[in-house]
Each structure stands twice: as C-alpha cells, then as structure tokens.
Amino acid sequence: MLFDPRPKECRAELFNREEELKFLSRYVVSGSPIILCLGIRRVGKTSVLKVFLNESNCPYIYVDARRLSEFGFSKQGFYRLLSEEFTRVRGKFALITEYLKSIKGVSIAGCRVEFNWRNKDLSFSSILAKMNDYAEDCKTTFIVAIDEAQDLRFLRGYRRIDLVQILAYSYDNLKRVKFILAGSEVGLLYKFLGFNNPASSLYGRIRDEVVIERFSKEKSVEFLEAGFEEANVKVPKSLIENVVEILDGIPGWLTYFGYKFVQLGQLNILDQIIREAENIALNELRKLKTFSPFYTHILRAVSLGFNHWSTIRKAVEAWTGRHVSSKTLYSLLNNLVDMSILAKVNDEYVFLDPIYRKASKNL
Template sequence: MLFDLHPKIELRELFGRGTEVEYIIQQVISRNWVIISGQRGIGKTSVMKVSINELRRRNSTDGIYLNLRGVKTLRELLSLLISEINRNKLFNIFNVNVNLNFGPLGVELKRGRLTVQRGLLELLLSINRDMVIGLDEVQELSPVSKPLLDVLGNVFMSNPKVRFIFSGSYVGLVKALLSPKEGSPLLGRPPVEVRLRPFDKITSINFLKQGMMELGVDFENNEAEEVVNKLDGIVGWLTLFGNNYAIRKLNYEYSLQSTIEEGKRIMLEELNHFLEGRNRELYLAILSSLKVTKRWKDIKFATSVKLKRSIDDKEFSSALESLIKYNFIDKIKEGEYQITDPILREIDFDHVGRTV
C-alpha cells in the first residue's frame, strides 16, 4: 500500500524507484558496495530494505538491515549486528571460529578474548555465505570513522562474500567512504553512490492518484497539483498526506495542514539532532536568512544582522557546507543556495531556540 507510513519492503510496494533498486542489485551482485544518498523523506530506507529483500529473493543472498540512529560506538554496532543475526536466525553463515560461541540462543562473542574492533572484524570475516548488510544513517558512526574504516577495508580485501549498502549524509564516515584520502584502507575502492532525487511534478501527481486508487478514494486533479506544489516531490511528505486523507479520512484542507505541521515536527527533530555540539545560533540564523535571500553575500549579511555581530568568511562558509552535506540546503549554482525541503522552509527559525 503506497500510503503505508512504514518503510517499504517489497518491490511491488515501492513507487518510482524500480530503476534504482535494479541498479543496486546489479552492483551488489558484482561485489561492489553501495551508498544510497539523498535528503530526508526521499525514500532511502525503503530503497535499501527493498534491495536487500530482492537480493534475498532472487539471488539467495542473506541480508540484514541495521538502523544506526543513535549508535555512536563500535560496541553498539557490534551488539546490534549480533542481535539482528540472531533475530534472523542466520546461525549457519559462519565458519568455525574459536572466538565465537554458537549456542541455543544464537551467536555471541566469547567474553574477554578480543577488543571490540577485533571482534567486529572476526565476526565479519567468519561469514562464509553471500551476505549483504544494510547500514542506515551510517553518518551516526562518524566519531569512530578510523577504526570502522580499518575494519571495512579489511573485510573488503579479505571476504568478498560480505557486501554493504550504506545510507547517510555526506559527512564524516560517508565522506570518508565516498572520497577516501591517501592512506585510507578503501582508497581506490569507494562504494557506488546512488543519489535519490525528488519526484518530478508528473510522477508526484501519479503517485498520489495511484495511492488514492488503491484505496478507492476520489481525488481531483487540482487538489493533487496543490499538494505537490506545497510538498514538492518528497515521497515521505506525499505519503503522509495520502495517509491523512485516504486512510485517516481527514478532510482535504486539514490533511494538508496536518502533513505540514507533522512534517515540521519531524524536521525540527532532525535539525536539533544536527545542531547538537554545533553553534546553534549561527546555523538557525543562516536558515532564517535563506528564507528571504539566496546569494552568498546577502545570506552572510542577513545572518550578521540577526546575530548582531560580524561573521568570519571561513566560519560562514564552513557552516553553509555542513548544511549542504546534511541535505538541509542545496547549492543551486555558484554563490546561490536554497533550503532543500518544502516543509523545512515552513519553519520559523527565529523562534526555534525558544520553543524546542
């Protein structure tokens, strides 16, 4: 069902991303690793889950999906990986290993035998069947980029049966994966990037119409156009609107307004997560300025006025770059920028600091 709010698992449930899924499948079968990129709500998780499921169905490739939201250490990653292996009952994919226990409750590492980094590596190197591991929101592991890259580089060289699909923003670990520097264990072996773009207007309208048709709900063309004009081609917001209107049976105006308000809450949560440990006032002032101007020098001037202080060019450019890498803003052309998400543009950034 198109308007189900959960990430899609089956290919038949996924609208408008068949080409991307087929490409990912072919890359994984060819033993390439893949990174799925794109802004929030664009469908990265659904594309990842469907790709893993299709690889399992068509190619007998075992697969697990890990949501890394809030996972900051290798220990947490290792624990989550073992938990998912056991939950999926993948007990027969390992070679015999003196550092692994295989019991009635599943797989576990023998206590005290290994460091966490070595334990993660041995677990991955012990896999003896084709296996794809989806790491969603992988930028969360940026604080442990160096040891994790060492593990991944070793796995890439030593165990081609294990393949990874990553998703995340272009910062930290993702940047190190896509653009490995001199001395990186993945230099010359970067994953293939699959960037998901918003649907165009016609595809967005067709998505709404097909979802309504599934549920036997009449929907006027002018209403579909208004929804798309408000929400752009962001499939997450279109799905939320469809759920409000066709499943929850809210009236049209309230469905659209509820979608915008709920979307604002979601985007504020995402923004606050991004702002942890950063200069909150600076970033909010930049976003507020971007609602009224696009040019670099005008954004910088407006930001300085809001902050009531001058801003160093380097500090300002670095903040802009971070917002781009986390998919909050786009660089339209040289020297011009805009807020990416239509819902994000609805937020009053001048009051975020006091209300959240």
C-alpha cells in the same frame, strides 16, 4: 499499502523504484565491494534498501546506525546491534551459526548469538572473514547493509571500531562480502569514507552508487492517485496537483499527506497537514542549535531569500548582533551542504526540501 508511513519492505508497496532495485541487484552480483545508496531525507532510501534485501536470496545483516546513539556510539552498542542481526539471520540461514562458533568471543545460547565485546580476540573483521568463508562455501554473497552510515563516524571509546579500516580490509581480502551503505547526509558520508582523501584507507577505491531521486511531478501525481485508489478515497485532481507543487516530489512527505488525508477524510485540511509536516521539520532543525547558534539563523536567512554568502552574513550579524568570521560562515554553510539540508547552485544556497524551507522561516 502505499500510504503506510513506515519504510516499505515488499515490492508491492514500493512505487516507481524498479530501476534502483535493478542497479542494486546488478552491483551486488558484479560490482564493487562497496555500494552507496544515496539521497536526501524522506526520499525512500530505507524502503528501497529493505525491499532489495528482502527479495535477495543473499544472507545479510541490516544495521541502522542511528541506533548507535542509544549506546553512546560505543563499541558495546555496535556489537549489540550485530548480535540482534545475527540472531535474526540464523533463523533463515542456520548454517551461519557453525561459522560463528569458531570465533573467540562468540557464544550461541539457545536462539541467540552473543558477542562478548570485552574479549580482545573478538573483532568485526574476524566476523566478516567467517562470513566470507560461509558465502564462499555456499557460493553466495554476504551483504552488510548499514543505514544512515554517516553516523558511524561517531563511534568512540577505548579500542573503538575503525569502520573505514575494516571496509578497506574487506574490500581487499573478502571477495564474498559486500557493503551497502545508505546515507541521507551525503557530504558527511563521503568525508567519513574518504574516497578522495589521501590519508584515508579507502582513498581511490572504486565504489558503485545508486542515487534515489525525488519523484517527478507526473510520478508524484500517479503515486497519490494510486494511494487514494488503494484506500478507496476520492480526491479532486486539483488538490493532488496543488499538493505536488508544494511537496516537490519527496515521497516521504507525499506519503505523510496521503496517510493523514485518508485518516481525517476532509477536503479542507491541506494547510493543517502542511503545518504538521513543518513542525516535524522544525523540531529536527532546532537540534542543530546544539552545535552552533548560528545554524538556525543561517537557515532562516536562506529561507527568506538571502541566498548569497554576503547577504546571509549580513542577515545573521543583524539578527545576532555579533560578528561572524568568514571562516566560521564558510564552515557552517559547508556543513549544511554536507548534511544535505542546503545545496549550492551557481553561488546561491538553496533548500533541498521545500518543507525544511518553510519550517526555517520560523526558526
């Protein structure tokens, strides 16, 4: 169903992403060991990634790095997620179990694969090496897909896992292992991986990128029309065009509107649905206050048209009654750009998501 609010998992549910799927397939077959799948929030990265993985004949594990927060971004939590994924994948690729058995710290109990994270001999790189052996013997590619991969930078604790070092090791030595790293906070993901940082193990490494763009106005209209036709709901063309103007081609918000409209079945609920979307965005943005009280004031300033550095600074200082140093403001603005909330265009800061812009007026 096109208006299913959950990430899509089969091609029939995925709208207008044939090119992106084609590039992912090409890069897995003959591209770099590291593939980046990039795009702003709610643009459909997870859907594209899941559909590709489900259609691929390659064995894979899929890790949503956001779940690491459940375990305090610990080593234990990382291996817990790996355990869940290898337990799932052994159902389809049973031979994988035979390769895992030879790793110290791995136990196979019934249908489950367990990793003893306390075992000093267990390492993620040793698991990857065995998956490389498996893929070599089976003449295939083993895919490690990590969603919201920028959150890997939070991994911490005693003998924490250094994913950048492991990625570099795999890049150089494991010819049958490929990583697909999806990220919505593009700048943070780049900084974490350090392709342009001489101090990073991945400095200068070639990678392939698939950028998931928002829909054009025409495709947005087609998407909504197809979704309403699928749901057997008639909607005036003028309403659809109005929605497209407001939501600016972001599939997640278009889907949210379509789903809510079908559920409520009223023509005069556009404003209500937009307010609900704004409240969702508002709750997300308020979390930034945990890191700095200036974030919300900066976002409010930009949403009200204070787009230049100097006018943002004046607005924030007027609202807070506090001096904001140049260094602090530059740092916070750069962070918002890295988080893909703002973009800098010709010395002006603008929102990438129109709903975030509307929500920020209420911060």
